[in-house]
Amino acid sequence: MPLIEVTDLRKSYGSRVAVDGVSFTVERGEIFGILGTNGAGKTTTVECLQGLRQADSGEISVLGLDPAADRTALTRRVGVQLQESQLPAKLRVREALELFASFYPDPADVDVLLDRLDLRDHSRAYFGKLSGGQKQRVSIALALVGNPELAILDELTTGLDPHARRETWRLVEGVRATGVTVLLVTHFMDEAERLCDRVAIFDAGRVVATGTPAELRATAGESTLDDAFVTLTRSAL
Amino acid sequence: MNTFAKITATETKLFLRTPFMGIAGILLPAAVLLAVGAIPGMTEPSPAAGGYRFIDAWVPSVIVISLAMLALQSIPGAVATYREQGVLRRLATTPVHPVNLLGAQLLIHVVVALAGIGLTLGVANVAYDVPMPKHPLLFLLTLLLGMVSMFAFGLLAAAIARTAKAAGGFALIAFLPTMFFGGVYLPRALLPEVLQRIGDYIPPGTQPLQDAWVGTGVQPLQLVVLAGFAVIGTALAARFFRWE
Numbered sequence: 001m002p003l004i005e006v007t008d009l010r011k012s013y014g015s016r017v018a019v020d021g022v023s024f025t026v027e028r029g030e031i032f033g034i035l036g037t038n039g040a041g042k043t044t045t046v047e048c049l050q051g052l053r054q055a056d057s058g059e060i061s062v063l064g065l066d067p068a069a070d071r072t073a074l075t076r077r078v079g080v081q082l083q084e085s086q087l088p089a090k091l092r093v094r095e096a097l098e099l100f101a102s103f104y105p106d107p108a109d110v111d112v113l114l115d116r117l118d119l120r121d122h123s124r125a126y127f128g129k130l131s132g133g134q135k136q137r138v139s140i141a142l143a144l145v146g147n148p149e150l151a152i153l154d155e156l157t158t159g160l161d162p163h164a165r166r167e168t169w170r171l172v173e174g175v176r177a178t179g180v181t182v183l184l185v186t187h188f189m190d191e192a193e194r195l196c197d198r199v200a201i202f203d204a205g206r207v208v209a210t211g212t213p214a215e216l217r218a219t220a221g222e223s224t225l226d227d228a229f230v231t232l233t234r235s236a237l
Numbered sequence: 238m239n240t241f242a243k244i245t246a247t248e249t250k251l252f253l254r255t256p257f258m259g260i261a262g263i264l265l266p267a268a269v270l271l272a273v274g275a276i277p278g279m280t281e282p283s284p285a286a287g288g289y290r291f292i293d294a295w296v297p298s299v300i301v302i303s304l305a306m307l308a309l310q311s312i313p314g315a316v317a318t319y320r321e322q323g324v325l326r327r328l329a330t331t332p333v334h335p336v337n338l339l340g341a342q343l344l345i346h347v348v349v350a351l352a353g354i355g356l357t358l359g360v361a362n363v364a365y366d367v368p369m370p371k372h373p374l375l376f377l378l379t380l381l382l383g384m385v386s387m388f389a390f391g392l393l394a395a396a397i398a399r400t401a402k403a404a405g406g407f408a409l410i411a412f413l414p415t416m417f418f419g420g421v422y423l424p425r426a427l428l429p430e431v432l433q434r435i436g437d438y439i440p441p442g443t444q445p446l447q448d449a450w451v452g453t454g455v456q457p458l459q460l461v462v463l464a465g466f467a468v469i470g471t472a473l474a475a476r477f478f479r480w481e
Contacts, residue, residue: 050330072332080330085323090254095247102243103333146331 001064003028003150003181004049009058011044018044020205022058028149031172031182033192035229036202042185043083045202046152049183050080063149076105079148081139083155083185089128093119093138096127097145104146117141117171133164140171144180151175154185169195189226203233240333245341252345258311262349266303267360270296274365289451292365294426296357297446300380301419303353304441307346308387309394309408309415315342316395317404325480335480343388350384371452379449382463383441387415389470390440396478419443438462 004026011019019041026032036042047053048060051067051074060067065074087096094110101107114120117137122130127138136156143151153172157165172195176182186192192199193213201209201216209216209232213225220228252259270292274280279291319325319338328335361367370376390411398404416422418436420443428436437444437459445459 052326052329075330075332078330080327082323082327082330085327087324087327088251088319088322090251091247095250099243099247100331102240103331105332142327 002026002061003063004032004183005059005061006045006049007059009045009048009060010056011041011048011053012056017205019048019055022202022205022207024200024207024210026181026183028181029176029179030197031176031184031195033196033199034183034185034202035187035189035192035199037187037233040202041205042202043154046154046183046185050074050078050152076146077149079143079146079151079180081136081143081151081153081156083158085139086135087127087138089126091127092124093127093130094123096138097141100142100145106147108145108147110145113141113145116174118167131164133160133167136160136164136168137171140168140175144175148180150181150183152183152185156184156186157188157191165191189224189229193225201229201232208232241337241340244333244337245344248338248341249345258307259349262303262307262311262346263353263356265306266299266353266357269302270299270357270361271364273299274361280365291426292361293367293451294420294447296361296367297443297450298420299357300354300446301416301441301443303357304350304384304387305412305415305419307350307353308384308391309412310405312342312346312388312391313395313398313404313408314401316392317398317401320395320480321400329480339392343392346388347384354380368450370450372449372454375455376446376449379442379445379455379460379463382460382467383446386440386442386463386466386470389467389474392474393470393477396474415439415441440466 002025004024006025007023009019009022010017022041022045034042034045044053048055049062049067051071054068062074063077067074091099094114097110097113101110114123117140119134119137119141122134125134127135130138140153140156143153156172157168160168169191172182172184184192184195196213198210198212199216200207209219211219216232217223217225217228220231222228222231273295274292279295282290316339325335325338328338358367358369362369391408394407394411395404398407418432418439419441420428420436426433440463442459442463445455445463448455
């Protein structure tokens with residue numbers, strides 16, 4: 001049974017259709033990418049998966065649970081990194097981890113996490129004083145602190161320099177290596193190509209293609225995922 | 238440590254690390270009272286005020302300053318900032334409801350308000366011989382009702398505002414009349430009769446505070462109105478509150 005199963009998901013805000021019949025499945029242990037331009041419906045889909053939003057129609061199963069009905073049960077088993085979510089500037093890194101650890105029934109060891117995400121030297125630093133890459137590492141650590149089975153990472157490397165991006169990718173691979181399934185939301189093709197086992201390409205609220213990066217390149221007859229993305233989303237217009 | 242205690246401990250640390258509001262909330266009311274008392278004539282019995290001294294009438298007004306600042310500036314600012322930064326949204330993805338964060342904020346502000354008011358009473362007593370409240374329990378009850386109604390307005394401002402800046406703007410709309418009717422800009426005794434009577438019922442309830450203090454007894458209707466403000470304010474804040 002897939003870890004995530006989405007069938008014909010629909011969501012509108014007033015007259016604007018954000019998600020227009022999306023279906024995909026994510027298997028346990030894979031890194032699955034949701035690719036698309038801004039406004040393609042990625043974030044709304046992910047918010048429905050987390051139970052933050054109620055879908056208009058369609059079926060969603062995450063870890064065998066219905067997010068809308070079993071949100072609290074789901075939050076204990078899913079770690080989340082949100083796009084553009086900050087912490088209070090005067091909160092220290094270790095304090096943030098310890099605070100979030102207290103929210104979960106079976107949290108990870110804070111010291112182990114600090115080491116794994118290379119934050120040991122910054123454990124007493126204020127969040128507001130960290131660099132962009134360090135802040136992202138903290139938000140990944142917070143997504144992992146509850147020992148989740150699924151980690152949802154939204155626009156993980158937006159605004160990071162090339163070194164910090166590569167460093168963050170290495171960490172995501174490390175997360176999967178510990179058995180956590182990763183749902184990665186991104187609009188960077190190189191990131192998806194490098195990290196994802198399979199991707200779903202979103203365009204105007206629909207999934208226009210699903211498969212491994214290699215399959216998508218072959219389908220589109222292009223040599224890079226970037227070109228494949230442009231070809232696939234253009235044909236859907 | 239349970240989750241709410243952990244959140245409250247963390248929020249307290251954060252509050253102390255940006256100590257402006259804490260220091261202002263605790264020290265400012267007492268400092269204002271000291272300054273006012275230093276004005277010649279403030280500590281002399283005044284026939285115009287029925288034999289009371291102006292300083293005695295000023296103490297409740299100073300309490301208004303303290304409550305208004307915490308309730309209408311500090312609370313909406315803190316909550317709106319958390320929403321703006323996505324902290325409330327981030328919390329909503331954990332097993333802990335963001336309402337715990339609001340609870341912690343309210344608790345911290347209640348403690349700061351009580352500390353500031355306690356200090357004010359002490360300073361007034363020591364420096365200017367202002368007697369302690371004659372009906373301490375009634376005074377405390379009025380104070381708590383006034384505090385809850387003010388804090389509810391602060392949460393309502395935070396609820397309907399999208400940003401910290403806007404919350405400050407909304408709160409200012411409540412801040413100015415509260416200060417005015419509370420006798421902060423002009424002693425209440427100098428306000429026209431009709432404004433004084435309106436002010437009797439405006440949170441945080443300067444008149445009932447004063448009545449409980451000097452011992453003339455509090456009119457139940459004033460307490461009922463205060464309680465009404467508290468209930469309606471809380472209900473509206475809960476109804477309109479957005480986590481993102």
